[in-house]
Amino acid sequence: MDDVKMPATQWGNCMEQDPVVEIDFLGPVRIRVDQQVCEANDKKAILMLFVLAVRGSTSRQQMASLLWPGTDSERSQGSLRLRIHKLNRICPGLIQSHLNSIALHPAVRHDLGFLTQDQEIPLQVALAAHRGHLIGSMEFPDNPQLNAMITHYRQQIINKSASxxxxxxxxxxxxxxxxxxxxxxxxxxxxxxxxxxxxxxxxxxxxxxxxxxxxxxxxxxxxxxxxxxxxxxxxxxxxxxxxxxxxxxxxxxxxxxxxxxxxxxxx
Missing domain, CATH: 1.25.40.10 (Tetratricopeptide repeat domain)
Incomplete structure (x- = not known):
């Protein structure tokens, strides 16, 4: 993601129209800002986006502990700040930072609404669900808590698809x-x-x-x-x-x- 060059677009500035930011989590993770595609290559940044998409606002401590288990607080918080900075280079304001928590900007669109809201899973998603491509089929064998969370949401997709x-x-x-x-x-x-x-x-x-x-x-x-x-x-x-x-x-x-x-x- 360090090599991505995106326009200096942000919410709430003097532009006539706010940017349209969309994130695909089904398949290879992609971020689109006003239809300009960015392939996200930093796994921890991808995971942070995913957690915020499915869980909503999350405390900094919880996020750092989830992404960097067993790492001391100062170091994990520094790694978290780095990922927030990387993502906000794509579109300033993409990650909203509060004193003790972070969240996606509420205008961000993503393709996991059926997991977090009272929505029907789209038929095209159900038909492709057997491919298991949630967040690019990433696995984290050295992080059982993270693996369990991803497995949980993959199973939700299977259950909703089968239904x-x-x-x-x-x-x-x-x-x-x-x-x-x-x-x-x-x-x-x-x-x-x-x-x-x-x-x-x-x-x-x-x-x-x-x-x-x-x-x-x-x-x-x-x-x-x-x-x-x-x-x-x-x-x-x-x-x-x-x-x-x-x-x-x-x-x-x-x-x-x-x-x-x-x-x-x-x-």
């Missing part, structure tokens, strides 16, 4: 748009490969779409994955559904039963 994808999958299946429903369900299994409810739902949709063989293949692939990754078999409900698909295809109530199970299923 939205399931609702879309179910709506598509009820409207007999089985192809789209199958795509959504496959995305859930990319996010959560051991999700038995999603596997059963996908098997039922394959049957309703007329692809019994695909339903059986889905079970067999899921069973193989469970065995190889966890050393266990699918649960009783999943096995029973597999047997039903194998043996009840000529039953007159077969499809009606599958549809009823689909209507009542929950992931």
């Amino acid at each position: 939205l994808l399931y609702r879309n999958a179910k709506a598509c299946a009820l409207n007999k748009d089985y192809r789209q429903s199958i795509e959504f369900l496959n995305q859930i299994l990319l996010l959560s490969p051991h999700n038995e409810a999603a596997c059963r739902h996908l098997m039922r949709v394959h049957v309703l779409s007329g692809c019994r063989a695909a339903a059986i293949e889905t079970y067999e692939g899921f069973r193989k994955n469970m065995r190889e990754s966890l050393g266990i078999e699918p649960d009783t409900k999943t096995k029973r559904l597999h047997m039903d698909i194998l043996t009840l295809q000529h039953d007159s109530d077969y499809h009606e039963s599958m549809q009823a199970d689909l209507d009542s299923s929950v992931i």
Whole structure:
């Protein structure tokens, strides 16, 4: 970030219009000031932005302890001031400093609002969530507290994504748009490969779409994955559904039963 040269833009000056500052945390972290892109390369500065985006105003002591655990207070506070200075070189006022706390300027826009506010996760984010690109897939094995916080928010993204994808999958299946429903369900299994409810739902949709063989293949692939990754078999409900698909295809109530199970299923 030291090499980034940005215009001397700041909030509340005599300019006719305040700058538009946007931060992308999903994927490689990027800061845009009036559409001019800056790639942030200082990991600790990136993490500070991330913490402020998801937690809001944070005490200087908490931030320094989180980013530099085990470092004496004077040194960690000096490192914190350096990162604040770097970020405020991009856009003066980006990081608002108070006596004992720091915060993002309230006008800053970022793509994690669905984690901090009562917002639906965007569908395009849910569809890409299996890539796990929150803050560029950074890992910090030597900082358990920081790693735990990042893991927590990654899991929130997975949970919110799976919930939205399931609702879309179910709506598509009820409207007999089985192809789209199958795509959504496959995305859930990319996010959560051991999700038995999603596997059963996908098997039922394959049957309703007329692809019994695909339903059986889905079970067999899921069973193989469970065995190889966890050393266990699918649960009783999943096995029973597999047997039903194998043996009840000529039953007159077969499809009606599958549809009823689909209507009542929950992931």
